[in-house]
Amino acid sequence: MSAAPTETGSEPRTHYLNDGYGIKSWLLTTDHKRIAILYLISITVFFALGGLMAVLIRLELATPEGDLFQPDMYNRLFTMHGIFMIFFFLIPGVPAVLGNFFIPIMVGARDLAFPRLNLLSWYIFNIGGIFAFWAMMHGGIDTGWTFYTPYSTTYASTHVLPTALGIFIAGFSSILTGLNFVVTVHRMRAPGLTWFRLPLFVWAMYATSLIIILGTPVVAVTILLVGAERLFGVGIFDPALGGDPLLFQHLFWFYSHPAVYIMVLPSMGVVSEIVPAFARRKIFGYRFIAYSSIALAVLGFLVWGHHMFVAGMSIYAATIFSILSMLVAVPSAIKVFNWTATLYKGAVSWETPMLYALGFIGLFTIGGLTGVMLATLGIDLHVHDTYFIVAHFHYIMVGGAIMGYLGGLHYWWPKITGKLYSRFWSRISAGVIFIGFNVTFLPQFILGYLGMPRRYHSYPPEFQVLNVMSSAGATILGVGYVIPLVYFIWSMRYGKQASSNPWGAVGLEWETTSPPPTHNFETQPVVSRGPYEYPPPKEAPVVA
Amino acid sequence: MMQDAPLFPEQASTIASQIDNLFFFALGIAAFFSILIALLIVYLGVRYRRRHAAQTGEAPPHGSKAQTVLEITWSVIPFLILMVMFIWGVKIYFTAARPPADAIQFYVVGKQWMWKIQHPEGRREINEMHVPVGRPIKLLMTSEDVIHSFFVPAFRIKQDVLPGRYTTMWFQADKVGTYHLFCSQYCGAEHAKMGGWVVVMEPHEYQAWLAGEKSGQAEFMTGAELFAARACNTCHRPDTSARAPILTGLFGRQVGLQDGRRVAADEAYIRESIIEPQAKIVSGYQPIMPTFKGQLTEEDVIELINYIKGLKAPEGVAR
Ligand SMILES: [Cu+2]
Ligand SMILES: [Cu+2]
Numbered sequence: 001m002s003a004a005p006t007e008t009g010s011e012p013r014t015h016y017l018n019d020g021y022g023i024k025s026w027l028l029t030t031d032h033k034r035i036a037i038l039y040l041i042s043i044t045v046f047f048a049l050g051g052l053m054a055v056l057i058r059l060e061l062a063t064p065e066g067d068l069f070q071p072d073m074y075n076r077l078f079t080m081h082g083i084f085m086i087f088f089f090l091i092p093g094v095p096a097v098l099g100n101f102f103i104p105i106m107v108g109a110r111d112l113a114f115p116r117l118n119l120l121s122w123y124i125f126n127i128g129g130i131f132a133f134w135a136m137m138h139g140g141i142d143t144g145w146t147f148y149t150p151y152s153t154t155y156a157s158t159h160v161l162p163t164a165l166g167i168f169i170a171g172f173s174s175i176l177t178g179l180n181f182v183v184t185v186h187r188m189r190a191p192g193l194t195w196f197r198l199p200l201f202v203w204a205m206y207a208t209s210l211i212i213i214l215g216t217p218v219v220a221v222t223i224l225l226v227g228a229e230r231l232f233g234v235g236i237f238d239p240a241l242g243g244d245p246l247l248f249q250h251l252f253w254f255y256s257h258p259a260v261y262i263m264v265l266p267s268m269g270v271v272s273e274i275v276p277a278f279a280r281r282k283i284f285g286y287r288f289i290a291y292s293s294i295a296l297a298v299l300g301f302l303v304w305g306h307h308m309f310v311a312g313m314s315i316y317a318a319t320i321f322s323i324l325s326m327l328v329a330v331p332s333a334i335k336v337f338n339w340t341a342t343l344y345k346g347a348v349s350w351e352t353p354m355l356y357a358l359g360f361i362g363l364f365t366i367g368g369l370t371g372v373m374l375a376t377l378g379i380d381l382h383v384h385d386t387y388f389i390v391a392h393f394h395y396i397m398v399g400g401a402i403m404g405y406l407g408g409l410h411y412w413w414p415k416i417t418g419k420l421y422s423r424f425w426s427r428i429s430a431g432v433i434f435i436g437f438n439v440t441f442l443p444q445f446i447l448g449y450l451g452m453p454r455r456y457h458s459y460p461p462e463f464q465v466l467n468v469m470s471s472a473g474a475t476i477l478g479v480g481y482v483i484p485l486v487y488f489i490w491s492m493r494y495g496k497q498a499s500s501n502p503w504g505a506v507g508l509e510w511e512t513t514s515p516p517p518t519h520n521f522e523t524q525p526v527v528s529r530g531p532y533e534y535p536p537p538k539e540a541p542v543v544a
Numbered sequence: 545m546m547q548d549a550p551l552f553p554e555q556a557s558t559i560a561s562q563i564d565n566l567f568f569f570a571l572g573i574a575a576f577f578s579i580l581i582a583l584l585i586v587y588l589g590v591r592y593r594r595r596h597a598a599q600t601g602e603a604p605p606h607g608s609k610a611q612t613v614l615e616i617t618w619s620v621i622p623f624l625i626l627m628v629m630f631i632w633g634v635k636i637y638f639t640a641a642r643p644p645a646d647a648i649q650f651y652v653v654g655k656q657w658m659w660k661i662q663h664p665e666g667r668r669e670i671n672e673m674h675v676p677v678g679r680p681i682k683l684l685m686t687s688e689d690v691i692h693s694f695f696v697p698a699f700r701i702k703q704d705v706l707p708g709r710y711t712t713m714w715f716q717a718d719k720v721g722t723y724h725l726f727c728s729q730y731c732g733a734e735h736a737k738m739g740g741w742v743v744v745m746e747p748h749e750y751q752a753w754l755a756g757e758k759s760g761q762a763e764f765m766t767g768a769e770l771f772a773a774r775a776c777n778t779c780h781r782p783d784t785s786a787r788a789p790i791l792t793g794l795f796g797r798q799v800g801l802q803d804g805r806r807v808a809a810d811e812a813y814i815r816e817s818i819i820e821p822q823a824k825i826v827s828g829y830q831p832i833m834p835t836f837k838g839q840l841t842e843e844d845v846i847e848l849i850n851y852i853k854g855l856k857a858p859e860g861v862a863r
Contacts, residue, residue: 155689376630385702450550451726
């Protein structure tokens with residue numbers, strides 16, 4: 001199947017998983033692979049929390065009356081759903097788990113540049129998470145994940161500061177991870193691994209790291225300013241104190257729009273790995289995909305104003321932000337077309353990771369195109385702050401980012417754990433997730449155009465049919481997410497042993513054993529060819 | 545009024561059909577490309593499916609010219625389409641942002657969790673807004689507390705309502721009926737309940753409604769009463785500008801400031817003169833006017849503005 005060395009599998013071998021047992025060997029590890037697993041556990045917990053709240057939200061919205069929760073409770077639910085999903089699941093998501101595990105391997109290094117910083121970032125992340133969790137257990141927060149002022153600074157009586165502090169702290173862990181990645185990519189590439197021989201996943205992670213490093217400090221400062229106003233009454237955002245509420249929105253979106261790319265660029269990177277691997281064909285337009293990642297990182301910083309078209313900004317500023325937002329669509333379109341073109345004359349297999357990747361392309365396309373509609377000034381007047389936006393960004397963040405994340409997990413699971421999961425169940429779950437997702441969020445586009453505002457605890461009865469559809473879809477989606485949890489855990493114990501290259505793919509990660517040895521490679525790999533050259537070399541020249 | 549479960553909102557303003565047209569254009573584009581990509585993926589994925597385990601795809605020719613042409617094509621075509629949407633969108637947005645000169649001005653004050661509407665004739669209502677059909681109506685809006693957003697889906701427009709400043713929007717209803725009014729910016733516990741109805745009436749019915757009994761109308765002080773009660777008139781007198789400027793004929797005039805600037809005396813200026821008198825000092829006067837920040841509600845301020853607007857030059861000067 002593949003020319004990479006196949007391992008016999010039965011003889012005992014030391015790898016990163018059996019290289020030391022016991023809780024200490026995990027909690028004090030500096031092995032990027034183990035830290036990736038630690039992150040995987042942490043973010044899965046937060047994903048489950050956020051998901052649970054989504055379930056409760058959809059339950060409440062199954063009927064027009066606000067009959068399940070009090071409005072206060074409902075507002076806390078959607079706020080914490082957003083905060084956990086965004087700051088504690090999607091933003092760390094792909095980088096901290098898959099990036100952590102595979103960047104060093106893909107560049108042919110033994111570890112990240114700063115292994116101890118890497119461990120520290122995991123601890124910081126969890127401390128941040130604990131703050132947010134504490135706030136939740138003690139009554140939560142009801143400002144929406146957007147913390148708009150002056151509601152968040154003057155009016156909200158919930159735990160704004162502990163939660164914000166949690167996000168502030170978690171931000172540092174992002175920054176450390178980003179720094180680690182940038183330095184690793186610059187300094188630790190294997191001999192022969194030039195920039196244009198890097199896998200596109202690495203390019204995407206590099207672009208993401210730049211956004212993290214440049215953007216996260218801004219949200220950190222913003223949080224401090226919110227704290228200063230809330231605690232000491234310093235007038236920054238509240239007009240009653242002499243502040244400007246729009247200033248907050250500018251600062252917040254200056255980070256939070258690029259944050260969308262922090263969430264989705266890594267998944268684009270994953271898709272750029274999966275598509276050529278399962279088409280067994282060199283990716284179409286390598287350089288265009290690589291440059292478009294950088295273009296997204298740069299342009300992503302220039303479009304934040306599209307969140308404020310009806311917030312009272314000058315119409316000329318709105319015009320500029322609108323045209324810049326349109327431009328962002330071009331690099332995304334380039335990626336979509338190139339992925340699709342890669343299938344042409346390929347040898348396409350519809351394995352589970354490929355199902356996720358192709359699902360990503362479809363859903364991301366819908367998310368992106370509806371984003372373009374939102375960037376169109378005339379349309380945004382009507383659909384801003386309605387369910388149309390809710391649907392749009394779930395297409396990007398769930399249909400895009402999470403599909404990519406799950407695709408990546410399925411693609412690399414045999415490498416990470418050395419075990420194969422059920423092919424049958426994994427394909428079923430990919431289908432269930434795809435269908436459940438669309439049933440949940442397609443009706444929300446219609447609801448939004450009808451005028452149902454977001455963050456509504458109750459709504460006029462004529463919106464019920466579509467809301468019930470959406471809630472039904474959410475149930476399917478929820479089931480779809482539970483299935484992988486089951487078979488992944490199952491595979492760790494009962495799964496068949498994976499060979500080093502079960503998919504017959506190319507890439508340094510497939511040239512080492514599954515699971516990889518503690519130092520990733522037995523000998524220093526030397527790279528002599530591009531990342532997606534099929535067919536794979538007859539003998540394995542890369543691993544000596 | 546509305547069917548049981550509509551799939552498309554009613555069109556009840558002049559701009560609604562413009563926005564819908566643009567929306568359907570964009571939707572067509574979105575649908576075309578989504579379906580194109582989906583079909584391509586399925587077609588290519590099946591046509592070039594792997595037939596035996598060791599099969600690999602055909603290596604693409606190296607750096608072919610065709611590839612560059614493709615890359616340019618699929619960058620330029622989306623770009624051109626995007627520019628059409630952009631320009632079309634800007635046109636509508638500018639129309640929505642610029643009220644016609646003859647628009648009737650209503651005032652809107654948002655407050656956790658109600659909308660207070662004030663008609664130019666002084667009539668007030670809460671969570672309901674009666675308007676005549678076929679007349680442009682401009683809303684001058686502000687908030688007593690947090691940010692809200694005034695949203696009428698049947699009119700296809702919304703505008704955030706901010707504390708501490710005025711924002712405006714305008715519309716011209718073109719269909720008699722009752723339409724949802726929502727708050728679309730999250731504003732706290734009862735956000736979902738901060739709404740009501742916009743009632744579009746034939747002009748004569750509207751006149752009759754205005755003249756009709758004002759049941760349930762809370763007592764409030766008019767601008768003239770406030771002007772006396774707050775002792776504005778001790779400084780601002782109609783006959784002498786000794787202590788403070790005469791306010792007669794102020795509205796719409798250019799005012800010379802102490803620092804040499806000239807500003808138009810619009811609602812925002814008058815509001816600022818009352819809430820933060822020190823911010824802009826009229827040239828030739830001492831900054832002795834006390835601030836009324838926190839002492840007047842936004843509705844009081846609007847009453848005062850309306851009163852000052854009504855102090856028209858001819859009668860005032862004649863005295
Ligand atoms: Cu954005
Ligand atoms: Cu509201």
